Amino acid sequence: MHELPVTESILNICVKHAEANNAKKIVAIELKVGEMSDLEDEWMQKYFDYLAKDSIAEGAKLKIERTPVVVQCNLCAHTFNVDIKKREKLLCPECEGTCTLISGKEYHIKNMEVV
Numbered sequence: 001m002h003e004l005p006v007t008e009s010i011l012n013i014c015v016k017h018a019e020a021n022n023a024k025k026i027v028a029i030e031l032k033v034g035e036m037s038d039l040e041d042e043w044m045q046k047y048f049d050y051l052a053k054d055s056i057a058e059g060a061k062l063k064i065e066r067t068p069v070v071v072q073c074n075l076c077a078h079t080f081n082v083d084i085k086k087r088e089k090l091l092c093p094e095c096e097g098t099c100t101l102i103s104g105k106e107y108h109i110k111n112m113e114v115v
C-alpha cells in the first residue's frame, strides 16, 4: 500500500506548482515510473482521486509511463537495459558478470497539464 504516500507527495508537488503558476485546474499529470517499481497504475489513480477531492487537482488523469530497468555490470561496468519479464538472472552480456540495478525503481513527475 505504498502507493498512498507516493501519490500524496506527487499531488502536493503538483498542486504547489500549479498554484505558483496561477492555474485554475490540473487536468492531467504525466509520470514516469520505473518498470521495477511495484507502484500499480490503478491504485495510484484511485488514491489520487481520493486525495485530490476538493482540490484544484480533482479529476486529474494520471498518465503513467514506464521507464526501463537499467543495470550495470560489476566487473566491466557495461550498462544495459533489462526486460525484467524475460530475464531470470541478471548477467552481463559482455562478460557474464553480476550486475547492480542503476534505475528502474524510481518515479518522477514528467509533465503536467493545467488550465
Ligand SMILES: [Zn+2]
Pocket (backbone or CB within 6 Å): 073, 074, 075, 076, 077, 078, 092, 093, 094, 095, 096, 097
Ligand atoms: Zn560485464
